[in-house]
Structures are given as structure tokens and as C-alpha cells.
Amino acid sequence: MANLTPSTSNTVTLANADVFIPEIWSDEIIAAYQKNLKMAPLVKKISMTGKKGDRIHVPKPTRGAASEKTEADTVTIQQTSNTELQIDIDRHFEYSRLIEDIVEVQALNSLRQFYTEDAGYALALKVDNDLHAAATGFGNGGAIVFAPASSDYQHNAAFRSNSGAAAAFTGTATEGFNDDFFRDMIQKMDDNDVPMDGRCLIVPPSARNAIMGETRFSSTDFVSGQPVASGLIGNLYGVDVYVSSNCATISSGIRAGLLFHTEAVVMAEQMAVRSQTQYKQEYLSTLYTADTLYGVQVYRPESGFVLALAD
Numbered sequence: 001m002a003n004l005t006p007s008t009s010n011t012v013t014l015a016n017a018d019v020f021i022p023e024i025w026s027d028e029i030i031a032a033y034q035k036n037l038k039m040a041p042l043v044k045k046i047s048m049t050g051k052k053g054d055r056i057h058v059p060k061p062t063r064g065a066a067s068e069k070t071e072a073d074t075v076t077i078q079q080t081s082n083t084e085l086q087i088d089i090d091r092h093f094e095y096s097r098l099i100e101d102i103v104e105v106q107a108l109n110s111l112r113q114f115y116t117e118d119a120g121y122a123l124a125l126k127v128d129n130d131l132h133a134a135a136t137g138f139g140n141g142g143a144i145v146f147a148p149a150s151s152d153y154q155h156n157a158a159f160r161s162n163s164g165a166a167a168a169f170t171g172t173a174t175e176g177f178n179d180d181f182f183r184d185m186i187q188k189m190d191d192n193d194v195p196m197d198g199r200c201l202i203v204p205p206s207a208r209n210a211i212m213g214e215t216r217f218s219s220t221d222f223v224s225g226q227p228v229a230s231g232l233i234g235n236l237y238g239v240d241v242y243v244s245s246n247c248a249t250i251s252s253g254i255r256a257g258l259l260f261h262t263e264a265v266v267m268a269e270q271m272a273v274r275s276q277t278q279y280k281q282e283y284l285s286t287l288y289t290a291d292t293l294y295g296v297q298v299y300r301p302e303s304g305f306v307l308a309l310a311d
Contacts, residue, residue, distance in 0.1 A: 026275040032120025033273045039131035048270035058085040087297040093126045094291035095119040101284045119290040130296045134265045137298035153250040158306040169308040176310045177207040198262040199239045204247040204255040260304035269294045
């Protein structure tokens with residue numbers, strides 16, 4: 001029997017096995033995932049990490065009203081009419097690559113970075129798609145998170161610009177983003193008693209183009225002069241404005257911008273994005289997989305609006 005003396009050349013060490021250490025992949029995928037998330041940081045989050053179950057029941061208490069106290073009379077007892085919101089944890093997405101040893105041996109270390117960034121983008125895109133689709137449940141619409149049709153965005157919370165004023169959107173042509181229309185939409189939020197803080201606007205690139213063409217929108221009151229972070233391009237009338245190429249197409253040449261409060265949509269995350277590697281000897285390859293598990297639902301339908309904007 002050969003007497004093999006261990007050395008750095010014939011022993012698996014940290015130096016030559018770094019690609020198989022999950023922590024490296026995990027750190028890179030989490031960073032890439034968070035960098036590419038757009039809507040997720042803007043909505044209500046519920047952490048389900050480590051908890052069992054496939055559905056969350058979230059209480060939705062109804063606001064009460066103050067009553068005038070009549071002298072020498074009893075107080076007014078208000079009837080409780082609380083409801084609940086059910087969130088199904090049914091969105092499980094994964095990203096996998098099988099990396100052969102010959103590739104691992106010959107490729108640059110940047111290959112791993114590409115896969116983790118690509119996985120982060122792919123998973124973040126799925127989350128973003130579902131959150132955009134939740135706008136089908138604004139107003140009196142029925143939330144169709146999975147593969148919504150363009151008609152699902154046509155409800156009483158969908159509006160288009162008509163000569164500058166907001167008009168109901170029924171699939172017909174619309175104007176581009178303009179100041180009068182946006183101010184009308186802000187009033188609709190005010191009329192719905194939506195809190196002033198926590199309001200967000202997400203628009204497609206075409207609307208950003210229109211915004212940049214408005215002198216008042218390009219002033220220092222709107223643009224801070226700081227680098228763009230996660231799509232944030234400014235603040236308009238107290239509303240943070242973001243640009244996203246992921247806005248849904250709701251009719252020919254028309255995209256869905258979203259004006260909403262942070263509590264309009266809720267995302268329950270049962271398993272944050274994770275990264276795993278496993279060596280498959282039968283393939284002489286390393287299997288790399290990143291996945292996440294979550295659920296999305298409309299929480300305050302009266303706090304969100306769909307803006308039908310010309311693309």
C-alpha cells in the first residue's frame with residue numbers, strides 16, 4: 001500500500017475548495033438579491049422565517065369613531081367588526097446551475113460571482129413581478145398575483161390621464177404622465193384618508209422621460225442631486241418616485257404605474273433567499289441552487305391606484 005504523505009498539493013484545503021463553501025455563495029446571492037429588489041422594500045413585510053404553516057391570518061381591525069358624551073348618560077359602545085386577511089405562502093422559486101469540474105478548474109473566480117448575481121436578479125424579478133401584479137387587487141379588483149391578464153388591471157382604482165385630469169381607465173388610449181393628472185391622483189389618496197407619509201409612485205421609463213421634461217420636476221425640490229438608489233429618482237409632492245422597467249403592460253402601448261401606500265400590499269416571507277451547494281460525484285460537478293419562499297396579498301386596497309401611462 002502506498003504511503004501518501006499529506007501536503008497542500010494532495011489535500012483538500014480552504015484554498016482549493018473555496019468554491020464549495022456555501023457561505024461564500026450565500027453572501028453573494030443575498031447581496032445581489034437585495035440590490036435588485038425594487039418594490040419589496042416599499043411594501044409591508046411580515047417575517048415568517050422559522051415558522052410552520054402555509055397560510056397567515058392577519059387581523060384587519062376596523063377604525064372606530066369618536067362619539068359625543070351626553071351629560072348624565074352612558075358612553076356609546078362601538079360594535080366590533082374586525083376582519084382578517086389570509087395570505088397563502090405559495091410562491092416558491094429556485095435558480096440552479098450544475099457546474100462541471102472542468103469548468104471549475106479552468107474558469108476564473110468571476111464565474112461564481114456571475115452566477116450569484118444572475119440568481120439574485122432572477123429571484124428578485126419573480127418577487128417584483130408578483131408585487132406589481134398585486135395592483136390587480138386595488139380598489140374593488142380581485143388580486144390575481146399569478147399570471148394576471150391585462151383586463152385584471154381595469155377596476156375602480158385604475159385611472160388614465162384625459163386632458164390632464166384623471167379619468168377611469170377602461171382599456172382606451174391614455175396620455176403620458178403630467179402634473180395635473182398626478183395632482184388629481186394625490187387628491188384621490190387624500191379623499192381615501194391614506195396617510196401622508198409612506199406614499200410611493202413607481203413608473204415605467206417612458207413616464208420618467210416625461211418627468212425629466214418638466215422643468216418643475218427637475219428642480220432641486222424634486223431631485224436631491226444624490227446618486228439614484230434602487231430606482232429612486234426623486235420626491236414629488238411628498239411622494240417618493242421610483243422608475244422600474246418591470247411595470248406591467250395592461251393594454252397595447254399602455255403600462256401600469258403604481259401609486260400606493262406602503263400598507264397597500266403585504267409580503268410574507270417564510271424563507272429568505274438562501275444558497276446551497278452540493279458536490280455530485282456521479283456528474284463530477286457541483287450543483288448550486290438558490291431559492292426563496294413567500295406569499296403576496298393586498299392589505300389595504302383603498303390605499304393603491306393604477307396609473308395607466310402611455311409607453
